Amino acid sequence: MEKLKILEISSYPPPRAGWGVRVSFVKEALIKMGHICEVLNTSPFSRKIPSSEYLTSMSGVDYFKKVLTRCCRGYRVHMHMNGDSPKGFILTSIALTLSLLTFKRPFLTFHAGPYQKYFPQERAPLLTPVYRYIFFVSKKIICNDDIVKEKIAGYGIKKDKIIPIRAFSLQYLEYQKVSINGFLNKFFENKSPIISTYLFFRPEFFPERMIRGISELVKTHKNLGLIIIGLEDGADEIKELIESLGISQNICFAGDQSHDSFLTILSRSNIYLRTPVKDGVCSSVLEALTLGIPVIASENHRRPESVITYDNDNLNDMVRVVNNVIQNLPEFKSKVIKPFIEDTVKTEVDLLVSS
Secondary structure, eight states: OOOOEEEEEEOOSSSOOHHHHHHHHHHHHHHHTTOEEEEEEOOTTTTTSOOTTSBOOOSHHHHHHHHHHHHHTTOEEEEEEOSSOHHHHHHHHHHHHHHHHTTOOOEEEEOSOSOBTTBSGGGOGGGHHHHHHHHHHOSEEEESSHHHHHHHHTTTOOGGGEEEOOSOOGGGGOOOOOOOOHHHHHHHHHOSSEEEEEOOSSGGGOHHHHHHHHHHHHTTOTTOEEEEESOOTTOHHHHHHHHHHTOGGGEEEEESOOHHHHHHHHHHOSEEEEOOSSSTTOHHHHHHHHTTOOEEEEOOSOOOTTOEEEOTTOHHHHHHHHHHHHHTHHHHHHTOOOOOOOOHHHHHHHHHHHO
16 A cells, blocks of 8 residues: 555644634544645644644744645645635635645545535635635535535535545544543532533623523522533633622633543433534534433524524523423433434545545
8 A cells, every 4th residue: 555645734733622623633533544645734723832743823924834744745634614714715825825836636524514604605615616626626525514515516526536424433532531630520519510611712602692591500509510611712701700799609611632531521421511503413412412412403404303492582482492301311311312423534534635
């Protein structure tokens, strides 16, 4: 088997979230097969932190140089992007162009669901030429499902080069339970029911709305506990809101967690709450369902079977739904349908090395 060199360009842990986790699994699989794989980290949280796990991206010039040098060394570019970030369009266009100039067609993975800030075409018609270039020059385009595939094809792209591969894979479920100590363990011991959620403190996660909903629920369920997992960057205003609502004792900020820790926390929770609406199916939702944990999520018409949904624009509806699940936890837990999970990392890796 020919040894290939592949450059993954993506956000990368930490934090362990989104497609960065997926890329870590792809990288590991490629290396196990005997290929060379490097990751150029574009995460705003960790791209400047030196690590043996990835290449740093210190600036636009540094990014350009690192992509160019790897392309000149014969690396295949595998770019990751979504339809929410104008900066991502620029980084993607640069990487794909440099790959073409060194006589290699790049690969592209287009993440998330069918409706994003600047996707599909009707949401950002002025960006149509940019999308057409990105999609056209890519040798293969990996997306989450057939619905996203149809949206990409709407830019005039041939369907046979668009390959739907589910983001979630068996590797997400491989973990070792870890000990939970200190404040977090006391929180589990002293609070019930426990709701866990993973979020960034950005508008698309609706943190203020979630906290106000929890405040309403605490009026009825005095001992309710919410564990917020994820980096606390930008959380100052939310922490002030929590303090003003008098629910500090009901909220635990767990910070960024390893994969093992995250799944251990999830397995000990009574409910998993997912607030974004543009996240498609969402890996953490599938993880929770597989662990038998009831999932409450904003309705985006993409949720897996047995997820309990609420109207994201209606705070009262969120409170009503969560309250109903709390009051009938055994019933909802018994109705959790565990999804069928495939090894989609292998499918993706096979595509990268065989095309």
